[in-house]
Structures are given as C-alpha cells and as structure tokens.
Amino acid sequence: MKNILFMLAVLLAFTANSQNTITKTVGEFTTLKAFDLIDVELIKAEENKVEISGKNAKDVAVINKNGVLKIRMKLEESFDGRDTYVKVYFTNLETIDANEGAFVASEHEFKQIELTLKAQEGALIKLQTQVTILDIKAITGGEVKTSGTAKKQLVNLSTGGLYSAKDLTAHDSEVTIVAGGEAKVKTLENLDIKIRAGGLVVVYGTPKNVTKNKALGGRIEYKN
Incomplete structure (x- = not known):
C-alpha cells in the first residue's frame, strides 16, 4: 500500500511539473x-x-x-x-547578452569562429569555448566566466565588470579596463593590457610578450 501511495505521489508530482512547463x-x-x-x-x-x-x-x-x-x-x-x-x-x-541579474550557462562547448559575451547589471554568463575570436564585455557588476580555448580574446571591462578566464587558454589577448573592473586571463603569446582610472588584471601563465599601458591607477599581478 505504501509503495502504491509513493508511486502515486511521484506520478502526481511529475504530472504537475509537466503541466507547469511552457514550451514555445x-x-x-x-x-x-x-x-x-x-x-x-x-x-x-x-x-x-x-x-x-x-x-x-x-x-x-x-x-x-x-x-x-x-x-x-x-x-x-x-x-x-x-x-x-x-x-x-x-x-x-553568436552573441549572448545577460542583463539585470540573469544567469546564463550551458554544458555545451561552443565550437565556432566568433562568439560575443556581454554581461551587465550583476548578470553572470558561464560557458566553455573553443573559438577563434572571443569578444568579452562586462560592465556595472556583470561577470563572464569562461573555460576552454580561444585564438584571440578581446576583453573590455568598466564600472566593476568582471572576467574570470584563468581556465581558458588564449593565444593572444587584449584587455582594456576603464573605471574599475577585474580580469583573470591566461595567454600564451601576446598580451596587451590597458587600464584607465583603476582596475586589476591577473595574468596566469607566462605570455611571451606583454604590453602595459596604465593611467590614473590600476594593478597587474602575475600568477603561474
């Protein structure tokens, strides 16, 4: 009897969940x-x-x-x-844009030529990539987390934007931070860093060439 009641409860829960799912x-x-x-x-x-x-x-x-x-x-x-x-x-x-505290994630690894990720207003994007060009934009507390690989990554952060990519290996990287933000990047060859009015770039690995341009504050840290 208990088994029958249990199975009935599971069936009702499954039915209710199915009814509450809207497909478009x-x-x-x-x-x-x-x-x-x-x-x-x-x-x-x-x-x-x-x-x-x-x-x-x-x-x-x-x-x-x-x-x-x-x-x-x-x-x-x-x-x-x-x-x-x-x-x-x-x-x-091709473009994923998270706003107003939204959370966007996937178990799928994005294998393609170009991918653009944008996060703002406290939103979060978390993805795996295998791309040629990865374009990142994060502002107003938005955060992007990536893992995988990219031939080239272009990172633009401002007003508290965050980019966490220590688990993504890029051949070349360009990182620009204006008015605060934090980037964690791992680059093999060429790393170009520009910081204006505060910000932090944490460099993982040992890129062969590093170009630095800072004005009105900003920090660069190296971690192996």
Whole structure:
C-alpha cells in the first residue's frame, strides 16, 4: 500500500511539473538577451525552441525580433524572475547578452569562429569555448566566466565588470579596463593590457610578450 501511495505521489508530482512547463517554438535567432534574474540554460539542438518552468513561468515574455531573442518578465513582473528557469534550444548562437541579474550557462562547448559575451547589471554568463575570436564585455557588476580555448580574446571591462578566464587558454589577448573592473586571463603569446582610472588584471601563465599601458591607477599581478 505504501509503495502504491509513493508511486502515486511521484506520478502526481511529475504530472504537475509537466503541466507547469511552457514550451514555445521560436524562429531563427543568433543573439540571445536575458533579463530580470531569470536562469537560462543553453542547449545545442536541431530546432529553436524555449521551455519555461518555475513559479513565474506564465509571466515570462519571449520575443524574437530580427534574429534577437529576448527573454524577460512581463512588465508587471519586471525584476522578479527568481525561481524561473528557461531552457533555450538553439541551432546557431553568436552573441549572448545577460542583463539585470540573469544567469546564463550551458554544458555545451561552443565550437565556432566568433562568439560575443556581454554581461551587465550583476548578470553572470558561464560557458566553455573553443573559438577563434572571443569578444568579452562586462560592465556595472556583470561577470563572464569562461573555460576552454580561444585564438584571440578581446576583453573590455568598466564600472566593476568582471572576467574570470584563468581556465581558458588564449593565444593572444587584449584587455582594456576603464573605471574599475577585474580580469583573470591566461595567454600564451601576446598580451596587451590597458587600464584607465583603476582596475586589476591577473595574468596566469607566462605570455611571451606583454604590453602595459596604465593611467590614473590600476594593478597587474602575475600568477603561474
């Protein structure tokens, strides 16, 4: 009897969870923008679609305009995406833009020519890459964490932006920080660092050539 009741409880929970998941088919897109504290998981697939779950699933707006897929809470629920989870199934993704405390991550390793990652307003992006050109932008407390490889990485940080890439090996790196920010990078060949009005660059490994240009404060630390 207890086993029957247990199985019934599991079935009811599974059914309830299935009913609370909203699936939406979306057209082609190459840019993703996430907002409002929403957790987003990126999944490489053969079709583009979105699955939404969590207590505020019905209040999530999914808008695809000109190849830019925006995921945010509806106006009356703005900045209230906690405990709201979105799975984004994609065929091709070139730019990921996280805003307003959103969290974007993936178990998929991005293997492609170019990839742009942007984080602002306390949002976080966490990805694995194997790319030729990796373009990073983080401002206003936004953070990007990467691992893997890149032929060249271009890093632009300001106003408290964070970039953690000690587990990513780049052949060449250009790091620019304006008005505060922190970058952790590992470079094999050429590393170009520019810091204006404060900031920290932590250098992992032993790049062959390092160019430094600092004004109005800023620090560079070396760790092997």
